[in-house]
Amino acid sequence: MTAKQNPAVPARRTWPFTVAFVVVAFAAAGLAALLVNISGRKAEARNPTVRVVELTDETVDPAIWGKDFPVEYDLYRKTAEMGKTRFGGSEAMPRVPTLDDPRTSVSQSKIDEDPRLKVMWAGYAFAADFREDRGHAHMLDDQGFTKRQQVVKQPGACMQCHASVYPAMMRLGGGDLVKGFEKMNPMPYAEARKLVDHPVACIDCHEPRTMTLRISRPAFLEGMRALKASQGVQSYDPNTMATRQEMRAYVCAQCHVEYYFKGPEKRLVFPWAKGLGADQILAFYDEAGFKDWVHKETGAPVLKAQHPEFETWSQGVHARSGVTCADCHMPYMRVGGQKVSDHHVRSPLLNINRACQGCHKWEEKELKERVEGIQTKFYSVRNQAMDALVSLIGDLKAAKAAGRSDQDLEAARYLQRRGQFLLDFVEAENSTGFHAPQETMRLLSESIDFSRQGQIALRDPGFKPTVAVVAIATTPPPAPVPPLVK
């Protein structure tokens, strides 16, 4: 039937049909794809949760929790990622693993970036190794392998905030959390390390059956009880008395706070009995006669402040507006049709749309500039305060070398303690001034003033500082006599 065989029949043109076929086939395929997509989106909205494993108060491995909550678990694992913001965040510095430290990357060293920190911390372990903090996933290794471990014998109390420690404490205490806490605190670090396997995990913040937020750290329970008692609220227990929104800050405040180890039993204590402000914390330490160490160059009884994020936040406008840690550091996000808290805890500056724009409806660029504007101003004054302190330390060192008596130097040493603590308080705080911009600037101003007064006190023996000089013993009290065992 070809044209050649039968020339009377004209050849049929087949291409219009081919084109129509292809077009229609694509249209049908597109429609089918759209139909499937719409169906999928409708299914997303139904938000299914399937429990495939039973979680108990002993389930410490986050991978097991991840079977029930795969979305949250995947996000949680992303805390291993490193990312830099203008002033914070961490950069992965490649590192050749050694026998005593198998880490293949670390974050940048802060004491190398600013050597003045070594002057401030002379004679203390932080002068040996202090790096930019990294994501939650690194906390256990970074604590275990820091050179600070080699300089000072660290106690088991460190484990409170470098490991998922709740089940271990419960086991140690035979079901009594506080007893387990008291047993773990004075242990040598290496011994306590054997009791834990994971960095902070699900069970540290969540009750395993209902997933409600739960405080698992005795130090926070005790610290809050003391704080609330100072405000006239007796026997405060966040697990039964805090609002859901308060808990979204409190679970973080189990660790992101100032602390000290009290007495030979190394009890982890949050120094809040007089309030959360830096001056109140300083007054608490003065009253307790506590010092972290004696400054190597000046002989001053000084304090080390550590990451007081919760205390600083509490002084700022976000806290006053009821905005908590989780609102900005774990903002709600969409995964399919599910609304979840972003368990990839990180700087809001790396996540501005979700973290900020839910409330502040300005462009990302504008919001970032606002934050960095606050931080830039902070950083410049922080540098001035650092210079002022280093200058006082230099003068004190020279006065000591010149043979001036301890009594002669007492006022200047106490002023170093004050200026240093307030500066370290905002320096160790991880928001570069953002969590409470005005309060932070006030503390820096006070710090500069104390350094200035310290220098005057050295020059003018008749000088009266604006604060009463508190005598802090620089010799350690005699070790307690162990009870006789028959």
Place this chain on the structure above:
Amino acid sequence: MLAHLLNLPALALATTLGVVAGLGGYTFVFAKGSSYASDAPAACANCHVMQSRYDSWRSGPHHAAAVCNDCHTPASPAAKYLVKALNGWHHSKAFTSGDYPDVILLRETSRAVVEGQCRHCHADVVASMEAGGAVSCVRCHDSVGHLR
């Protein structure tokens, strides 16, 4: 007659077009396509993305006076359906591909529509306010319609 019906290419074309029409029609109905021509606020929450805005509009101060379209589409019928079509295109493209931020902000053109609608209903109140230059209503009255 029968031979004419059995004309193969014509039959093939009719069949394929029929498949497309059937599939397309079903998709349209399944996706509640006709609801988008209406003013019903629930239609805007067909996609779960808008659920929280829908919920907060229902408990917000304007819910007795205005539905979504009263603020988010212009008052004149021609412009209204043009904006509906444009927004429909933007929204379905974003929702189908999943390429949109979790916190959705108004595009500049959408913001202009809202500002225009404030003035359309509240003309008596705002007419004298704008003598000094451009002011934005929702910059201050940002929760009258709905929270985020």
